Amino acid sequence: MTQAHRNPGKMLLCSADRHAILATETSLLAGSGYISSDLTLPTSARISPYGLPLGDHCVSSALRANPSSSLCDASLAEFDRIAHTTSFPEGAVLFLEGQSPQGIYILCQGRVKLMTTSRDGKTIITRIVPPGEALGLQSVVTGKPYELTVQTLQPSQLAFVNCAEFLRFIKERADVCLYVAQQLGRECQSAYEVIRSLGLSHSVSEKLARLLLQWSGDGRVTDSSLGFKISLTHEEMAQLIGTTRETVTRTLGELKKRRVLEVTGSTLLIRDRAALQALVGS
Secondary structure, three states: OOHHHHOOOOEEOOHHHHHHHHHHHHHHHHOOOOOHHHHHOOHHHOEOOOOOEOOOOHHHHHHHOOOOOOOOHHHHHHHHHHOEEEEEOOOEEEEOOOOOOOEEEEEEEOOEEEEEEOOOOOEEEEEEEOOOOEEOHHHHHHOOOOOOEEEEOOOEEEEEEEHHHHHHHHHHOHHHHHHHHHHHHHHHHHHHHHHHHHHHOOOHHHHHHHHHHHHHHHOEEEOOEEEEEOOOOHHHHHHHHOOOHHHHHHHHHHHHHOOOEEEEOOEEEEOOHHHHHHHHHO
16 A cells, blocks of 8 residues: 555645646735735745745755855856745645655755655654755655655745756756765765664663754753753654654653653753763663
C-alpha cells in the first residue's frame, strides 16, 4: 500500500495543484478582506491568504539569511527568476515518499518536517527544516523517487523550481553546484546523527534529553533557566525519537517532577541542564 493510500486525509499538492493555487491567489486575497486597491500594491506590501508577507525575492532573501549559503548575486537573481513562489497552509504535503521528482522547493518562510512511514504505518520524523534550505535535492539530482515525505508544520512560503530548469541552473553555475553538494553533505551528516540517536541511545529518557539539548541552542537564558518555544506535539516529538506519544508524555512528566524542566503552554524551561547532559552521557 502506498503512503498516498495510507494517508488519504493529508493535503497533497501536485503540479496541477500548484498551478491552480498560483492562478487563484489573487482571488483568495480579494476574499480575505482586502480592499481592491490592496491588490495593486507591490508584492512586498501584500499579505498571503495564510498571513505571510509576500516578497518579490523569496529565494534570494531566504538564502542570504542562511549562513551556509554563499551564492553570488547573479545566481541569487537567477534563482528568483526561475522559481515560482506559493504559500501553503499548515499540514500541506509538498511531496510523498516514493513519488517521482517534479522539482525542488526552497523554504522561504515557515517550517516543514521530513518523515518516512513504514508498511505498518509507523512514522519517523527525520528532521525539522528551517527557512533557507532546499527540499528534494537528492531526488532531482539522481532522478530517483523522493526518499521522504515533506509536510508543512505551519503556514509556509516556498519557491518551486522544476527539474529541467534546476538541472540546467546547476550545470551553468559553479557556485550553485557547490551549494547543492554542501547541502547534500549536511543532509548526509544529519542522517548519521539520526541513526546514532535512534540506534545507540539506551533509553527514551536519553533520546528525549538529547533532543531537548539540541533545541536549547536557540533558547534564552532567564534566571539561570534556559527557555524556548516548542511548536511540536508530543506525537511529533515521539516520531523524532522513535517512540510513542504516551512514552514522551510520561517521560516529560517524570522530568518535571524532578524539576529538571518546566512546561508552560508551548514554552519549555530547562531548570537543570546538567541533569539532561547526565542522561545523554549515561
